Amino acid sequence: MVLSRRWALFLVGVGIWTWVIWPRFAIAIWNDPRAWTSGAVGDFPATGFLWVHALLIGASLTLGTIVGLLGLRAWRAAGRRTPKSAA
DSSP, X not given: OOOOHHHHHHHHHHHHHHHHHHHHHHHHHHTOGXXXXXXXXXXXXXXXXXXXXXXXXXXXXXHHHHHHHHHHHHHHHHHHSOOOOOO
């Protein structure tokens, strides 16, 4: 499969967007009283609310990283292709 540089840039953008958004969401979940049994932030044990969201965040960051790296590879591959000359 051959991707254009435009699609490669889109994939890189998705990877960057993922790393901008999800860590901020992780902080919000950590600071949410529903994440902790006692309601006090950081007071273990954590509730299922925290663990489910941690799994979601981890999966999203993993997929975002993969998509971003694929975009980088596609960008580099598109730069190595030589345009066909009209001979």
